[in-house]
Amino acid sequence: MRSFFSQKQSNFSTIRLRVPVGIIYVEQLDALKEVAARYGSGRLHLTVRKTVEIPGVANKDIPRAIAQLASVGWYSSAFGDNIRNVVACPGAYSCPNAQVDTQSLGLEIDSNFASEEDLPAKIKIAVAGCPNSCTHPILNDIGIIGVTRVKVLQDKCERCYICVEDYCRENAIKKSEEGQVIIDPEACVDCGECVGKCLSNALVAESRAYRIFVGGKLGRHPQIGTYLADILTIPEVVDMVEVVLAVYKKYGQPGERLGELINRLSMERFRQLVVDYRKQKVKVACAQLVY
Numbered sequence: 001m002r003s004f005f006s007q008k009q010s011n012f013s014t015i016r017l018r019v020p021v022g023i024i025y026v027e028q029l030d031a032l033k034e035v036a037a038r039y040g041s042g043r044l045h046l047t048v049r050k051t052v053e054i055p056g057v058a059n060k061d062i063p064r065a066i067a068q069l070a071s072v073g074w075y076s077s078a079f080g081d082n083i084r085n086v087v088a089c090p091g092a093y094s095c096p097n098a099q100v101d102t103q104s105l106g107l108e109i110d111s112n113f114a115s116e117e118d119l120p121a122k123i124k125i126a127v128a129g130c131p132n133s134c135t136h137p138i139l140n141d142i143g144i145i146g147v148t149r150v151k152v153l154q155d156k157c158e159r160c161y162i163c164v165e166d167y168c169r170e171n172a173i174k175k176s177e178e179g180q181v182i183i184d185p186e187a188c189v190d191c192g193e194c195v196g197k198c199l200s201n202a203l204v205a206e207s208r209a210y211r212i213f214v215g216g217k218l219g220r221h222p223q224i225g226t227y228l229a230d231i232l233t234i235p236e237v238v239d240m241v242e243v244v245l246a247v248y249k250k251y252g253q254p255g256e257r258l259g260e261l262i263n264r265l266s267m268e269r270f271r272q273l274v275v276d277y278r279k280q281k282v283k284v285a286c287a288q289l290v291y
């Protein structure tokens with residue numbers, strides 16, 4: 001795994017450190033400061049994927065600097081055809097809009113796949129806790145968004161219609177011809193903001209899920225990811241990421257991003273490959289249990 005890149009200035013490099021989901025612990029800061037002051041130019045750089053760069057390190061000092069950083073849990077390997085630093089918003093840890101736990105999921109993905117090798121090209125993964133999508137998941141190879149499906153408990157509804165006027169900025173809460181309150185599935189973005197607002201407790205969460213998109217990317221030829229599935233739990237999402245990576249490894253050509261593979265095969269075919277691989281995986285797991 002690559003840990004640094006050569007700068008324009010000969011004999012100098014920049015070390016890039018992985019910062020899974022952007023969490024830095026205070027005890028890591030002393031080592032970061034010391035290495036940047038001793039070996040670097042005294043300056044740090046924060047990247048768009050929440051990694052930390054130490055520029056201006058003389059090539060001869062790179063091994064010592066990396067060893068000192070690793071001793072307090074600063075790892076590199078944030079380059080090349082690997083799983084790039086996993087990005088996640090604060091989610092349920094601190095954001096009032098969050099529908100899911102983003103940071104546990106991001107850390108779980110990072111610990112399971114950070115050392116993945118033999119990928120056709122880089123894979124970028126981002127998690128957002130709600131459809132506000134602060135981490136831009138649909139512009140990542142694998143993007144995950146926390147969503148809430150809302151339902152109306154008709155037996156509790158008092159038909160005051162305050163919700164129709166006030167509770168949804170997408171105007172997705174509507175009054176039917178029969179006077180029932182209904183959720184318009186075309187307009188609803190599953191943000192969950194209306195849940196709990198009804199004083200009669202008639203607007204409730206039917207389910208909370210991680211919504212997965214695949215094939216998004218930025219760069220010279222940007223494209224938006226395509227919906228793959230809604231998944232309920234963190235272990236199931238990790239399982240799905242494993243399947244997507246396995247299909248990508250098997251069918252991707254060298255240098256081909258996931259979105260380009262999907263364009264070449266079609267989303268329908270890619271989805272079928274994912275379904276087939278999952279079935280195969282379950283079969284193997286069952287066989288292992290039996291024997």
Ligand code: SF4
Pocket residue numbers: 089090091092095096097098099128129130131132133134135
């Ligand atoms: S995506 Fe949603 S949960 Fe995450 S930081 Fe933005 S508003 Fe909060």
Ligand code: SF4
Pocket residue numbers: 152156157158159160161162163164181198199200201202203
């Ligand atoms: S769901 Fe609640 S707020 Fe909406 S009409 Fe029924 S009682 Fe009123």
Ligand code: SF4
Pocket residue numbers: 148150167168169170171172173183187188189190191192193194195
């Ligand atoms: S979940 Fe969000 S978009 Fe859907 S009805 Fe409620 S407030 Fe509106």
